[in-house]
Amino acid sequence: MSPAIETAGLSKTFGETRALNGVDLFVRRGMVYGLLGPNGAGKTTMIRILATLIRPGGGSARVLGHDIVKEAAAVRAKVSLTGQFASVDEDLTGHENLVLVARLLGFSWRDAKARARELLRAFDLEDAARRQVRTYSGGMRRRLDIAASLVARPELLFLDEPTTGLDPRSRNQVWDIVRAIAGEGTTVLLTTQYLEEADRLAERLAVIDHGRLIAEGTSRELKASIGGRTVHLRVSDPARRDEARALLAETLGHDVHDGHEPTLLAVQCADDEHVPRVLTALTARGIAIAELALAQPSLDDVFFALTGRPAEERPTEEAA
Amino acid sequence: MTELAFRTATTVARIRPPSALSATLTLGWRALLKIKHVPFQLFDVTVFPIMMTLMFTYLFGGALAGSTQAYLQYLLPGIVVQTVLFLTVYTGVGLNTDIQKGLFDRFRSLPIWQPAPIVGALLGDLFRYSLAAVVVLIVGLILGFRPEAGPVGVVLAVLLMLVFASAMSWPWIIVGFLVRQPESVMTTSFLLFPMTFVSDIFVDPRTMPAWLQSVVAVNPVTHLARASRGLMHGSVQLFDIAVVFAASVVVTAIFAPIAMRLYYKER
Ligand SMILES: Nc1ncnc2c1ncn2[C@@H]1O[C@H](COP(=O)(O)OP(=O)(O)OP(=O)(O)O)[C@@H](O)[C@H]1O
Ligand SMILES: [Mg+2]
Numbered sequence: 001m002s003p004a005i006e007t008a009g010l011s012k013t014f015g016e017t018r019a020l021n022g023v024d025l026f027v028r029r030g031m032v033y034g035l036l037g038p039n040g041a042g043k044t045t046m047i048r049i050l051a052t053l054i055r056p057g058g059g060s061a062r063v064l065g066h067d068i069v070k071e072a073a074a075v076r077a078k079v080s081l082t083g084q085f086a087s088v089d090e091d092l093t094g095h096e097n098l099v100l101v102a103r104l105l106g107f108s109w110r111d112a113k114a115r116a117r118e119l120l121r122a123f124d125l126e127d128a129a130r131r132q133v134r135t136y137s138g139g140m141r142r143r144l145d146i147a148a149s150l151v152a153r154p155e156l157l158f159l160d161e162p163t164t165g166l167d168p169r170s171r172n173q174v175w176d177i178v179r180a181i182a183g184e185g186t187t188v189l190l191t192t193q194y195l196e197e198a199d200r201l202a203e204r205l206a207v208i209d210h211g212r213l214i215a216e217g218t219s220r221e222l223k224a225s226i227g228g229r230t231v232h233l234r235v236s237d238p239a240r241r242d243e244a245r246a247l248l249a250e251t252l253g254h255d256v257h258d259g260h261e262p263t264l265l266a267v268q269c270a271d272d273e274h275v276p277r278v279l280t281a282l283t284a285r286g287i288a289i290a291e292l293a294l295a296q297p298s299l300d301d302v303f304f305a306l307t308g309r310p311a312e313e314r315p316t317e318e319a320a
Numbered sequence: 321m322t323e324l325a326f327r328t329a330t331t332v333a334r335i336r337p338p339s340a341l342s343a344t345l346t347l348g349w350r351a352l353l354k355i356k357h358v359p360f361q362l363f364d365v366t367v368f369p370i371m372m373t374l375m376f377t378y379l380f381g382g383a384l385a386g387s388t389q390a391y392l393q394y395l396l397p398g399i400v401v402q403t404v405l406f407l408t409v410y411t412g413v414g415l416n417t418d419i420q421k422g423l424f425d426r427f428r429s430l431p432i433w434q435p436a437p438i439v440g441a442l443l444g445d446l447f448r449y450s451l452a453a454v455v456v457l458i459v460g461l462i463l464g465f466r467p468e469a470g471p472v473g474v475v476l477a478v479l480l481m482l483v484f485a486s487a488m489s490w491p492w493i494i495v496g497f498l499v500r501q502p503e504s505v506m507t508t509s510f511l512l513f514p515m516t517f518v519s520d521i522f523v524d525p526r527t528m529p530a531w532l533q534s535v536v537a538v539n540p541v542t543h544l545a546r547a548s549r550g551l552m553h554g555s556v557q558l559f560d561i562a563v564v565f566a567a568s569v570v571v572t573a574i575f576a577p578i579a580m581r582l583y584y585k586e587r
Contacts, residue, residue, distance in 0.1 A: 053425055077337070077431050087422030091354045103346040104430045106338045132357055148426070 002065030004029045004156050004187040005050060009059030011211075012045050019045040021211035022059065027189060027204075029064075029155075032182045034202030034219075035191040038303070042211040043191035044084055047158045050189070051081040064155055080154035084161050084191075086145040090134040094125050094144050097133060098151060105152045119147040123177070139170025146177060157181060159190040163197060175201060195219075195302055207302060214306050223297055230301050231267040231278055234291035238262040244287050251281045257304050263290065266301055340433035344440045347427075351444015354414075355451070362448065365410070366455045369403040373460065376522060384523060389464050396460040397467075397477060397548040398521030401541065403456050404449045404481045405488060405516060409509040411445050412492030416502045438583060442489055449485050453478045469554035477551035480564055484544050487568035490575035497582040521545045540567035 005027035012020040019042045027033045037043050048054045050063055052072040060067065066074040088097045095116050102112035120129045123143040128136060133144065142162065149157060159178065163171040178201055182188050192198050198205045199219040207215040207222070215222060235244050241263060248256045248267055252274060256267050269275055275294065282289055297305070338346070355362060373395065381391030415438070418424050427437045457465075457474065467474050495505050518532070519541040525533045536542050543563040550556030 048425075051429055053429060073431065076429055079429075081425070081429050083422045083425055085422050087426045089350065089354075089418075089423060090421065091357050092350065093357075096350075096353055100346065100350055101426070101430070103349075104338060104343055104427070104432050104436075106336050106342075106431075 001029060002062065003027060004031075005033075005061070005063055005189065007050075007059065007061040010046070010049065010056050010061055011058035012042075012049060012054070013057050018211050020049070020057075023208065023211070023213050025206060025213065025216075027187065029187050030182075030185055031203040032178060032188045032190065032201050034198035034205035035189065035208060036193070036195060036198045036205050036302070037191070037208040038193060040210075041208045043208065044160055045211075046208070047081065047160050047189065047191060051079055051158050052076055053081070078154060079156045079158065080149035080152075081158045082146050082149045082160065082162065084164070086141040088133050088141060088145050088148060091132060093130050093132055094120060094136070094140075095129040097144060098148060101148045101151045107151075115151055119150065123147045124173070137170075139166050139173065142166060142170065142174060143177070146174070150181065153184070154186060156187045156189065159188060161191055161193065164193065171197075196296060199223075199296065207306065209303065209307060215302075222302065225305065229269050229272070230295050230297045231269055231275060232259065232291075232293045232295055233265045233267060233278070233289060234261075234263045235265070235282075236263070236288035236290040240287050241265060243285070244282060247281055247285055247287070248278060251277055266304070268297070268301065268305070269294075337431040340436060343432040343436035344443065347437050347440020348443035348447075351414075351441055352447060354444070355448060361410075362451055363455070365407055366403060366452050366459075368406070369399050369456050370459050372402070373399050373456070373463070377463065392460070392463055392465050393553065394549065395522065396457075396465045397552045398519070398545040399460070400453050400456050400478070401481055401545045401548055402516045402521055403452050404485045405541065406509070406512055407445070407449050407452055408485050408488045409492050409505060409512065410448070411441060411489040412494075412496030412505040413502045414441060414445075415493055415496035416499060416505050419497070420500075420502070435580065435583070438493065438579070442486055445489060446482050446486060449482055450478060453481065467552040469552055473551045473554060477548040480547055480551065480561065481544065484540065484564050484568050487571040487575075490572060490579050493579040494575060494582060497579065515539065515541055519545055540564060543567070 003026060005025060007023055007025045010020055010023045010025070011018070021042075023042075023046065025046075035043050035046060045054070049056050050061060050068060052068055052075050055069060060069075062068065063075045064078050066078075068075055088094075089100070092100065095113075098116035098119055099109075099112045102115045103109070107115060117129075120126050123146070125140060125144060125147070128140060133141060136144065146159070146162065149159075162178065163174050166174065175197075178188055178190065190198075190201065202219065204216070204218050205222065206213050215225070217225075233244075235241050241258070245256050245258065245265055248265070252267070252269070254268065256265060258264065259266050267278055269278070279289070279292075373392075376395055377388050377392050381388035381395070385391035385394055418437070418441075424437065428434070492505065495508050499505055499508075518535055519539045520536060521541070525536040525542075528536065540563060543560040547556055547560035547564055550560060
């Protein structure tokens with residue numbers, strides 16, 4: 001069977017901006033695949049091209065076996081897209097929004113209403129079904145938006161940053177939904193800025209930066225390539241951070257980079273046994289530690305490991 | 321919970337894409353729902369014409385036509401025209417809102433006849449125009465407007481307005497595609513002021529300077545207002561109706577293709 005997604009040298013330029021720069025991506029059917037990247041990396045551009053909303057500038061792509069340019073209609077009939085910003089009609093109720101989509105997919109009025117009710121129940125929106133969407137919370141809106149993408153079961157679902165801006169509870173709900181969708185055999189391509197999210201949901205992931213694919217693999221492979229876990233360390237005296245950084249780099253034998261705040265350091269520990277060594281070294285030198293936390297590497301850590309620089313934010317013009 | 325519901329969903333077999341007509345009507349239905357949920361929008365836009373009616377009738381009516389009642393008979397059909405024309409801006413506003421909210425992305429990714437979202441919105445707008453016309457007509461009747469040709473004449477006049485208004489919606493659709501915010505569409509609507517004022521909606525152009533008279537004479541709004549008055553009072557000139565139709569065809573022929581090109585162009 002053809003793969004869910006296969007791209008070769010996919011590129012897209014907006015004016016001067018190279019949003020995508022020769023991306024080769026391969027996604028098997030039936031998996032949740034994560035596209036990880038900071039603001040402006042090209043995630044949305046990638047998804048919009050694959051969903052046939054915009055044309056690629058160069059390269060080629062096949063989605064579910066169909067060429068995205070020559071067979072756009074065939075692709076459209078099999079995929080569904082939940083964009084980065086909820087695309088539901090604020091003036092309509094949740095129920096009406098779903099009926100609208102169902103009708104536009106060719107459901108009869110009766111089936112459309114039945115399907116809308118079914119989805120509202122599944123997404124825990126029954127109580128709000130008859131309320132205008134403008135009264136919904138961010139999490140409810142997201143769920144409705146995803147529900148709208150599932151009216152006809154797509155073979156491939158694109159989710160663009162499905163949890164950005166949601167509180168932890170709503171985020172968990174969305175995660176459950178994504179797992180349930182995948183459990184039904186739908187391939188899911190989701191973009192995210194959080195390694196944790198990709199780690200929890202995605203079987204494999206690709207890291208993109210400045211329109212280029214800079215790493216690909218399972219999250220275990222990716223984290224291994226970064227080197228285990230990260231110790232986030234706060235020194236009491238910001239003046240001694242440079243000293244601490246140099247000391248730790250020497251102790252562990254690899255670079256240590258600064259965190260976002262003047263007292264913060266992020267230290268990769270390939271081995272848990274390295275953690276006490278970090279502590280010992282600092283105490284021996286008399287550098288006071290204000291705070292210490294052991295964490296999964298963040299996107300920043302991944303970027304630092306892969307590119308040698310933090311994932312800086314590009315000035316993003318609001319894309320129309 | 322979710323899992324169960326997704327499974328039941330499998331019973332819904334893949335369905336055939338809707339016909340162009342069905343997709344358009346469904347999107348028209350959406351426009352009606354919006355009117356239902358946000359009815360105030362409609363009354364908002366009739367406040368201005370009603371104010372104009374009151375001001376012109378009672379301030380200038382006597383001076384312009386001998387009596388306020390005589391002037392109201394002259395003015396009201398033109399005011400309905402003005403109301404409907406001002407509403408055409410909202411076609412562009414609504415469209416722009418849909419684009420900004422990402423709704424058009426969703427529509428475009430559905431297997432529907434691609435112009436359906438635009439044509440559907442236009443259908444809904446026609447209904448909105450009719451409702452607004454009815455509101456203004458009712459206020460007119462209360463004030464003492466008496467159409468001599470009766471309800472049939474009034475209905476025909478409103479239908480003629482709908483023809484011209486649907487043509488005039490296209491330029492606003494284009495504006496809706498080009499600007500970044502719905503508010504910007506609204507700001508461009510000032511263009512409608514010269515278009516409706518430099519016509520014979522408010523006064524007989526005979527007392528205007530000659531150059532202005534010639535502008536008024538070529539303004540299709542003049543012919544629409546004249547035809548509407550004629551239809552409502554039973555003295556219509558076929559020439560005016562013909563001009564309105566011709567102008568509608570020309571405006572549509574110029575602007576609709578541009579609008580559709582912009583629609584297909586990626587954003
Ligand atoms: N329509 C457009 N016109 C001009 N530039 C664009 C357009 N769409 C995207 N870009 C630019 O292309 C680059 C990639 O944008 P894209 O939206 O794909 O990034 P992203 O990874 O989705 O970012 P974010 O996390 O902020 O959503 C950015 O520099 C952006 O400014
Ligand atoms: Mg994006």
